Amino acid sequence: MPVTAAPQAPGQPWRELLTGPDAGDILQTALVGVGGHLLSWRAHQVEHRRNGSTAAYRVQVRWPTGEETEERFGAWAGAGPPPPDTLVIGDGTDRVAVWRFPHDPYLPGLATAYDPAAVAGLLRSFDLARAGDEPPRLRVRAYRPHRRAVIEAIGATGHRLFLKVVPPAQAATLHRQHTRFTDAGVPVPPSLGHSADGVVALAALPGHSLRQELRAEAAELPTGAAILALLDRLPAGLADAPVRRSWRDRAGHYATAVASVLPREAERVRELAAAIYAEGGTGPIVPVHGDFYENQVWVAGGRITGLLDLDTAGAGDRLDDLACLLGHLSVLTQLNPAQAATVSRAGARYLAAFEQRVDPADLRYRVAAVVLSLATGPYRVQESGWQRSTRYRVELAERWLTSARAVRRG
Template identity: 40%
Template sequence: MSHTQDGSELLTGPGAGGLLGSAVGNSGGVLHSWQLDHVDHRPGRSTKALYRTQVSWPELDGPQAPAREELFGASAHIGEQEKDLYVAEQTLVMTDGDIDVRVWRYPHDPWLPMLPRVCYPDIVGRTLAELGVHLGPDPSAPIAIDVVSYRPGRRAVLRASQEGAAVFLKVMQPHRSGEIVDRHHRLLAAGVPVPEVMAHHEGLVVLRELPGRPLSRAVIDEGVDACRGEDLVALLDRLPASMYSVPLRPPWTDSVDFYAGIVASSVPALGPRLDALVREIREGLGSLEQRMDMRPHDVVHGDFYEAQVFVEDGRVVGLLDIDTVGPGRRADDLACLLAHLSVLADYGNAGRIDRAMQERVETAISTWHRTFAERVDPTELALRSAGVVLSLATGPHRQQETAWEAATEAIVRVAEEWVARARRAEAATRERLAQAQAQSQAPLTGQRPVAPATELTPGDDSPTQERRIDQIVQG
C-alpha cells in the first residue's frame, strides 16, 4: 500500500477504493461507487475517514436488487496500538507491515459501541424503553431519527422524535459518558440552562430538547435582535466556580501550529501565509504577557459558538455541548463566537448566504464585538479570534465541501483580517499608555485639576479599566 506516514494519502486518494472494495466483498457485497464524505487528519499520527458508497448485497437482497447507499468508516494508525477500541468484531483490518487500516460499516463504529442501538427506528424505541425514556403518548407510533453529526471514532449526535416529542442521543466512547453526565448535573444545579439528562448508559447520554432555537439560525434571520451581547457574557459568567477544578481546557491558540499544519498539508500553496499567521498570533500573545496577566482566571465553555446557544424572544434560554467546560480565559469563549460568526458572514462573499443575511450577521458581529471588548482586552480578543478561525480552516477539506480549496483560502483570509485588527487594537493601546505616561510626568502647575464625573479608585488603572478606555478611544 502506498501511503504517507499518517495514512492520509491512502484514505483520501484513489487507493481508498481498493480498501472499501475489499471490506465490502469480505461481507458479501459489491462496491459500485464511493465518495469521500469526511476526513479527520492528524498529521504524522492518524487519519479517520467517512465514505458514502453505493453497494449491492446479492446474498441479502437478491442478484437483481439495485445498489443502496451505505456509509463506511476507515481508520489508519501508525506504529502505535489503537486506543479505546471497544467492538472490533464487525471490522476488517488490513496491513502492509507499516500501517494498519481498519474499515467498518456504519453504524458499527468500533469506538462507539452504543451507536447501533440508536440508529435504527425499530431498535431505538427498545433502547429508550430499557432506559425508562418514553417519547410520544403512543409507544407504537413510529420514531424518526435524524443524524445531527457523526465524527468517526469520536462521537455522534442523533435526534429521535415521535409525535412531536424529541430527545437528543449523544453517543461517545463509554469511558467518557459518566463525566459528561456529572457536568450536566453540576451546571443545572448552578442555574446554567443546559439540557436535562433523561438517562444514560455506557457511552450513551439521552438529553431533553432545549426550548427556543439555535442562535445560528436566529442571527441569520434577526441579526443583533436575536439576543444581547451582554446576555451572552452573562451566560458564561454563570458557569460555576466549582468547574475550575477540572482539567484545563487549552485555548485554540495553543494549537495554531497544529491547525496550520493540517491546512498546509491539504493546500500547500497557503503555507507562507499560514506561517505568517502563526508567527503573528504567537508573537502577539507573547507581547501581551508583558503588560497583563494571561493566566486562566475564568471558567469557560471551551467551544462557545452560535450553534451551542439557544435563544427565544431575544433572550438566551439554553447552552449545549458542555464537554469542555473548565478553567480558561473569558477571551477564549468570546473569541470563539466571533470567529465562527466571521466565517459565517464571509459565506455571503461566496453566495452561501444572501446579502441581507450577511449584513445581519455582520451587524451582530460589530455590536457584540464592542460589548466583548469592554470585558476583555481587545488585542487578545482579536488574536484569539484569529486562532479559532485558523482551526476552522481545516473544515472544508475535512467535510469535503464543494470547492473546498477556495473555501479554505477564504477562511485563512478571515484569520488574517483578525490579526490585522489585533495590530490596530494594540497600536491604540500603546498610544493611550504613552499619553497616560506623558501626562503623569508633566510638571505640576499648582492648580488643582478638574475631577472627573466618576472618581477613579485605587486599582482602576488595571487591565479592565484600560480595556474600557481603549474601547472608547477606538469608538
C-alpha cells in the same frame, strides 16, 4: 513558540490513503462480503490522531435486489493494531480497517442508539412513548468516527430525545457535567441517564440554534449582554479544573496542520501564528465552555434557551469563548454569502459588547487564532475546492491580525 511546517506532516500518507483513489477500492472490497456494489462514495470527515487517521464516508450502494441506498461507512489507517471488530484490508504494506455505520469500534453504544426497537424502549422508560406506538424515527445529527455521534429520536407523539454517543469511559463524566450545569441554573439539555457502553440520553430544549436564527429574514438575536450573562453563569467550580490551552497557545499547532495540507502556505501561516502568539495578550482564567459558537447557543424569540456540547467545559481564558463565537461568525460570512450582511451585523454588535469586558486588541488577536484553527475545516469535511476555502480562511485570520495591530496602536 516553535512553529514547524514540514512539507509532509506525520499521518499525511494515511489521510491520502483514506481520501485518494484507493479509498473506492477499499470500500468496494468491504461491500463484496455483504453483496453490495459500490456506485459512488464521498469522504465527509477526515481526522488525524497521533497513531492514525479516520474518515467517514457517504456511500451509494446497489444491492442484489436492485435496490439502491445511501450508507455510512468509517475507516481507519495508521500505526499499531487496527481497531477490533472491523474488516481489515491490506496489501502487505498498508492496512485499513473498515466498518459500516453504526458499528463504530470506538463507539460501541452507537449500534444501540441507532436501533429503533432499543430506542423505543428507552422512550417508554422516560414516559415519552407508549406501548404499541410506531417505532421512533431516528436521525443522525452528527457523526465523527472515533469521537462521538448524536442521534435524534422522534417518537410517534412528537416527543424528542437526543442520544449522544461517546467512548464508554467518557459517558459518566458527560452525564455529571450536564447535571452540574443544570444544578447551577444554566439552560442545558438535562441528562436523563447514561449507559455503560457510552450513550447519554439528553432531553430536548425549546428553540433552535443561533445559526438557524441568523438565516431568518427577521432574525431575533440575543444581545451581547445576554451572551456575557450566559457565560457568567457557568458553574464556578469549573475554574478548579486544569486550565485549557488557549487558541493563542495552539496557534503553532494549527499553522502546522494548515501547512500539512497546503505546503505552499507553510511560511505564511508560520508567520501568522508566531505574530498571534508574540503580540496577543491573555485574559482572566474563568469557567469556560471551550467550544462556544453559534451552533451551541439555542435561542427562541431573541432569548437564550440552551447551551449545548459541554464536553470541553472547564477552566480557561475568557478571551477564548468570546473569540470563538466571533471567529465562527466571521467564517460563517464566507460559508453563507446570502446571510453575510446579517451575520456581519451580529458579529459587530457582539464585538462591541465583548470589548467592553476584555482588551479590544487582545480579543482580535484571539479571533485571529480561532479563524486559523478553522482553516483546515474545508479539508476535514472534504469540501469541493477546499484549497481555495482554506486560503480564504487564512486571509481572514490575517485581517483580524491587522485589525488587532491597528487597535493596539490606538
